Amino acid sequence: MTDPGQYSVAPEERLQQDCGMSLRPYEIAEARHRILNPFTEDKLDLLGEVCHPSPGARHLDLACGKGExxxxxxxxxxxHGTGVDLSEVFLTAARERANELNVxxxxxxxxxxxxxxxSKRAEPSTYDIVSCIGATWIGGGLTGTLDLMRPLLRPGGLILVGEIFWNTTPPPEAASALGLDNHPCVSLAATAERIEQSGFELLDMILANPDSWDRYTASQWWTISDWLRDNPDDPEVPAMRDFLRQCRTSHLEYGRQYLGWGxxxxxxxxxLPNP
Ligand SMILES: C[S@@+](CC[C@H](N)C(=O)[O-])C[C@H]1O[C@@H](n2cnc3c(N)ncnc32)[C@H](O)[C@@H]1O
Incomplete structure (x- = not known):
């Protein structure tokens, strides 16, 4: 049986196939974001209050984006943190922010x-915190990503994983409209079950809401619109126009109502001890 947590094509890769581009649309659309997920600053602060990392804790953040x-x-x-990402644009922003915060x-x-x-470069059993916030395609889905992260944890360490789920059962066309054909999204309860089946205990969670989704998704529309006006001759203009249209429609029709994230x-x- 196919593991419902597995999917093979990341939204970025799908876009690459669709538009001949890769991370570029996201680098354009998220140019004014610091947090590249549906969390507001308040929610990110709350995550810190809940996890309350110790001074000197070693933290590896996989797909760290702008490193916020x-x-x-x-x-x-x-x-003490290490962030890993594929986008040089986001990494440059992360280093600039580190400078700004003097860290x-x-x-x-x-x-x-x-x-x-x-799997190849990080030292096993080294980190107090290993996170992957909103990029579980790196391990082929939630289960595979947790498998990647677990060996890196020190005893007593924490895993933080950002993942989407359905708030309520969506109409059949929603997954496709949201670009999730290859990402079998499940309910919140089923997500918790997958976590448990992977050998982890769910200690706490902080969830996005429609307003924080708007701050992540709706706020990209203005950024893209400005980019289109400022770069009329860029060869990526047609693809970015489609990206904007698709991103706006899918969020309004389905994402805002049906898609959860936490x-x-x-x-x-x-x-468990042997009986
Ligand atoms: C939704 S963003 C999340 C970024 C960050 N964790 C945050 O919450 O702000 C996904 C990130 O994954 C990065 N990414 C995508 N595929 C990757 C891969 N295979 N390896 C490393 N980074 C990847 C993208 O460049 C982007 O920064």
Missing amino acids: LLNLWSSQYGV TDRVRFIHSEAATYA VFILRPAIP
Whole structure:
């Protein structure tokens, strides 16, 4: 049986196939974002309050985007962080933010494919926190990503994973409209079940809501619109016009109502004693 947590084509890759582009549409659309997920600053702060990392805690953030989580936690809690991402544009922003927050001695940002970094370059049993916030395609889905992350944790460490789920059962066309044909999204309860089946205990969670989704998604529309006006001769204009149209329609028709997202805070479950 196919693991419902597995899917093969990331939204970025799908877009690459559709438009001959890769991360570029996201780099354009999210140019004014610091947080590249449906969390507001308040929700990110709440995540810090809930996890309350210790000073000197070692944190690996896979697919770190602009590194806001690591930079903030380094500034607020004294975390020592490594962020890994494929986008040089986002990594440059992450390093600039580290400078701004005066944490360059505690964080570093590495250009690498995240699964390769996790499986080949990162030291096993090293990190107090391993996170992947909104990029579980790196491991072929939630289950595979948790498998990638687990060996990197120190005893007592935490995993933070950002994942989508359905708020309520959507109409059949919603998955396709949202670009989720290859990402079998499940309910919140089924997501928790998948986490447990992967050998983790779900300790807490912080969820996005329609307003925080708007801050992530709706706020991209203006950025893209400005980019289209400022770059009329760019060869990517037609694809970006389609991207804008599709992003706006799918959010209004389906995403805002049906799509949930949250950061799940986990630790490895204690194995049950043999009967
Ligand atoms: C939805 S964003 C989340 C970024 C960040 N975790 C945050 O919450 O702000 C997804 C990120 O994954 C990165 N990415 C996509 N595929 C990747 C891969 N295979 N390896 C590393 N980074 C990847 C993108 O460049 C982007 O920064």
